[in-house]
Amino acid sequence: MRNSILTMTFVALLVANASAEEDHSIHGAKHDGVQTEAIINSIVGNTVNLSHGPIPEIGWPAMTMDLQLIEGAEVGGVEESQGALITLEKGEDGMYAIRSLKPAE
Secondary structure: OHHHHHHHHHHHHHHHHHHHHHHHHHHHHHHOOEEEEEEEEEEEOOEEEEEEOOEHHHOEOOEEEEEEEEEEEEEOOOOOOOEEEEEEEEOOOOOEEEEEEEEOO
């Protein structure tokens, strides 16, 4: 009986820890952001078309896509066809958008 209780306690702690790690990577992105490198294909208004490698923190494969700039986003000297470091933030609607965009170093 004692072993069963210890086993159940251990499993409960593992599940709680896994949930906390998942919450940090998904919900933490809303506050801390998820950074990745990308190639900027075009910037038209508040829409950035870019190509990025896999982003495991949010479960995205490599792809080319359009992302919106968050109002007040930091955009520093990035030009089309240039590599950039982007910070993505998950909005209340569950969609990711660009919080900052700067040249890759």
